[in-house]
Amino acid sequence: MIQATELRLGNYVNLNDGSEHDKIRQISGIEHKIVYTLIKGCRFAQVHQSFDRIYPIPLTEEIIIKCGFERSEYNDYRHPILFGTLTLYEGVAELHISDMYSVWVNNLHQLQNLYFALTGEELEVKI
Incomplete structure (x- = not known):
């Protein structure tokens, strides 16, 4: 819930x-x-x-790719607008915004909200 x-x-x-x-x-x-x-x-x-x-919708590789992220290496993904790297672990992702700051994201709605907070724009999700 x-x-x-x-x-x-x-x-x-x-x-x-x-x-x-x-x-x-x-x-x-x-x-x-x-x-x-x-x-x-x-x-x-x-x-x-x-x-x-x-x-909530758990973050998976499929969901992350539908959000416009591209796999760069290992379990790391990059978005063309968002700074930093999203690392996908088992059922959770960590957005590394800088060397000193990262945010844990469990679900799609959290990623959408974080993206909006950082960019002021809606995250396009192709579901």
Whole structure:
């Protein structure tokens, strides 16, 4: 489960709606106890769910590449706009912003939020 304070409009999350598989959805609205998500392929269709059905998307190589990062060496990835190197470990990534500063990132929405905080722009995610 994700707390409301962790989310921004445009974040991608897993929606567990009781079906067999989780569904990746984009956040389109946040209220007190409800989050609205867009249905892929439908421009205006939204689904509302309680926060207990919203889960983070873990960072994997596939997700990182869909965010525009390119593999440089070992488990290191670089983004054309973002300074530093993203190193992928087992289920977690470390963004090395400089030799003296790094940030741990566990999930896609955290990477999206960090990217926005550093660049002032939305991270393009090709899901």
